[in-house]
Amino acid sequence: MKLERYDAIGVILERHMKQSWTRWGGALGFALGGFFDGILLHQILQWHHLLSLVPGVNSIRAQVLWDGYFHALMYVIALVGLWGLWRARAQVQEQWGRALIGALLIGFGLWHLVDSVLSHWVLGIHRIKLDSPNPLMWDLIWFVAFSLIPLVSGWLLLRKRAASATRMGASTMAVLLVGLVTIGLGAWSLRPSPGQKYTTVVFAPGVRPAEAMNAILAAGARLAWSDPKMGVVVVEVDADRRMSFYRRGALLVGGSGLPSGCFSWSRA
DSSP: OHHHHHHHHHHHHHHHHHHHHHHHHHHHHHHHHHHHHIIIIIIISOOOOTTTTSTTOOSHHHHHHHHHHHHHHHHHHHHHHHHHHHHHGGGOOSOOHHHHHHHHHHHHHHHHHHIIIIIIIISOSOOSOTTOSOHHHHHHHHHIIIIIHHHHHHHHHHHTOOOOOOSSHHHHHHHHHHHHHHHHHHHHTTSOOTTOOEEEEEEOTTOOHHHHHHHHHHTTOEEEEEOTTSSEEEEEOOGGGGGGGGGGTEEEETTSSSSOHHHHTOOO
């Protein structure tokens, strides 16, 4: 009786570890979905920002700042998912490569499900393509392509996961590979646009126009554009002088290597 009871406990623990592995993989996939959305739609295509349709958030400064907060949240979720996967890797004896991909796809699709239902249709804070004469069409195309298809594909992969593995486990290698992909996506969001000679600088609230101009002069930069209060400026400056703006009240600087990826793809 005792042996049977211990076997039952072992089965329960094994099932919990599998669920834990899937849960952390889903969390990481959710963050990757956010990265994909932010990098492609906010930065490269520039179809919308996070709060494009929110009344009162009209300046590019506020829009890009909230995009930055959004990316920071995705970093946190990605790190939590990677941490959980790394902890679970040694407790799994099976081959989990296919299951991990399935969990990532489910998390990826879940992000786009939440974004579509909540952001597009319930709250209405943005749409996929704001300048389209038929924004609902783009919302539905995006929903099917990046929510429903990944969700169904991930579910099928989880059902058909392979049962064989080596002791070292492809799980460790899979976690490392996914970690590298996540880091690469994060790094991509920070890189400047190829051939972009202009840099966008957002100054913190309270920085006066005279102080902003002094920061531009101190960096040896040339002013190309600014808003009326010089809260957001576009300058032509050497790449190695961008960091100096942070010492003079800048909140975010495009192409500086700090979390300001949305600026790096802004077109002057």
